Amino acid sequence: MNGVDDAALLEQARRGDEGAFSELFSRHQRAVFRYAVYMCGADAADDVVQDTFMNVLMKSGRYDASKGAVISYLLGTARHLMLKRLSRSRSFSMEEFTEDLNVEGAIERETPLDDFARQETIEVVRAAVQSLPPAHREVIVLCELEEMDYVEAANVMQCPLGTVRSRLNRARALLSRKLGGVIQE
Amino acid sequence: MTRNDSNRHDSELSAALRALAEEDAKLSASPDVEKRLLSELRAISRARRRRTWLGVSSVAAALLLGIALYVRHPSGTVQAPSAPEAAIAEVATEFLPLPYYHVPMNTGSTVRIEVPATALVAFGLAPRDFREGDGTIQADVLVGEDGLARAVRFVRTLRN
Numbered sequence: 001m002n003g004v005d006d007a008a009l010l011e012q013a014r015r016g017d018e019g020a021f022s023e024l025f026s027r028h029q030r031a032v033f034r035y036a037v038y039m040c041g042a043d044a045a046d047d048v049v050q051d052t053f054m055n056v057l058m059k060s061g062r063y064d065a066s067k068g069a070v071i072s073y074l075l076g077t078a079r080h081l082m083l084k085r086l087s088r089s090r091s092f093s094m095e096e097f098t099e100d101l102n103v104e105g106a107i108e109r110e111t112p113l114d115d116f117a118r119q120e121t122i123e124v125v126r127a128a129v130q131s132l133p134p135a136h137r138e139v140i141v142l143c144e145l146e147e148m149d150y151v152e153a154a155n156v157m158q159c160p161l162g163t164v165r166s167r168l169n170r171a172r173a174l175l176s177r178k179l180g181g182v183i184q185e
Numbered sequence: 186m187t188r189n190d191s192n193r194h195d196s197e198l199s200a201a202l203r204a205l206a207e208e209d210a211k212l213s214a215s216p217d218v219e220k221r222l223l224s225e226l227r228a229i230s231r232a233r234r235r236r237t238w239l240g241v242s243s244v245a246a247a248l249l250l251g252i253a254l255y256v257r258h259p260s261g262t263v264q265a266p267s268a269p270e271a272a273i274a275e276v277a278t279e280f281l282p283l284p285y286y287h288v289p290m291n292t293g294s295t296v297r298i299e300v301p302a303t304a305l306v307a308f309g310l311a312p313r314d315f316r317e318g319d320g321t322i323q324a325d326v327l328v329g330e331d332g333l334a335r336a337v338r339f340v341r342t343l344r345n
Contacts, residue, residue: 016230018223025219033214049214053222057229122208125201144202145209176198 006070007063014057025053028071031146032078038130038141040082048085052078068155075142075156128178136171143168274343280327280336281308290329297340300324305339 001009001023009027012020029049036048055077056063063073129140142153143164150164157164299321305311327336 013226016226016233018226021223021226022219025222029214029218030210030212034209034212037212046215046218050218050221054225057222057226121201122204125205126208129202129205140202144199145206147206172195172198175202176194179198179201 007065010056010063010070021053021057024070028074029053031071032074034145035075035078035141036082038137038145039079039134040086044082044085048078048082051081055081068152072148072152072155075146076158079138079156079158125179128175131178132171132174135167136174139164139167140171140175144172275340276343277325277340278310278338280325280338282336283326283334285329285333286335288329288331288333288335290331290333290335293327293329293335295325295327297323297325308339310339 001019004012004020004023006024006027009020009024013024032049032052033045036045040048052074056074063070067073068076129137129145132140138157139153142148142156143150148156150161150168154161154164300323302311302320302322304324305322323340323342325338325340326334328334
């Protein structure tokens with residue numbers, strides 16, 4: 001199974017091939033899990049992974065290789081399911097997820113530097129990423145942590161390429177300001 | 186902040202994010218998730234096999250029924266109509282649902298068959314003076330592209 005490409009594995013898994021499914025799962029479950037942890041918290045991440053793979057197994061014929069890699073398809077599905085899940089909570093606002101709002105407010109929130117003395121640098125960076133507004137957090141997770149290119153990230157985020165670029169610049173600027181004292185150590 | 190400071194800050198941020206990504210590489214869904222998904226996959230496969238078997242057996246049953254009806258009532262060669270075509274009219278019931286009527290279909294076609302007139306009884310359509318052994322009646326069966334019969338209507342030919 002190692003040499004089989006993702007699209008073929010997905011097709012075989014949909015036909016009930018357990019080996020193909022296990023290979024596909026082991027290749028991509030971590031990326032989906034990490035994305036879910038950052039976007040809707042560790043408690044819900046297992047459920048998001050399960051729902052995502054279940055969803056792509058059940059909906060045959062929905063994957064179009066010309067529109068992006070299987071990992072983009074999986075993350076796009078995870079994103080859709082998370083938005084549905086989050087929209088059920090009263091405090092959730094779809095705009096927060098899709099618009100570059102409240103950037104200054106994000107800076108004014110309690111910064112992870114307040115806890116710096118008690119945490120490892122890496123945990124401070126993680127906390128800084130998690131404290132970003134959702135739209136900025138998402139672009140950092142996809143482009144920096146998952147190392148996706150702009151095209152793939154735009155595919156997942158369902159937005160134009162230029163938006164990915166500008167949002168990433170703003171997100172990095174926000175992170176720099178939050179981490180100013182840490183990354184110059 | 187000078188351009189050099191800004192560049193240094195930028196590359197330090199990238200390094201910090203890379204370190205976080207390396208740390209996060211260990212994160213993984215619980216092993217139970219894969220077990221649950223594999224068990225769902227098996228259930229889906231079982232259901233699919235059952236549907237396929239039902240489909241095949243329905244088609245086989247329809248064929249056997251058709252053959253049986255043909256053997257009982259061979260129509261032989263097509264007879265020329267005794268009257269001009271324009272003088273022949275048909276009256277038909279509405280299409281009546283069969284057990285697979287709820288299964289979605291994209292395309293379908295109607296097949297005309299002869300069935301024992303007792304079939305009318307099953308649909309509550311037998312006339313008052315109906316008796317067992319009243320011969321056959323024509324029926325149009327609506328069959329989907331999957332071979333499953335969705336509906337039937339009964340047809341009576343009127344000759345003027």
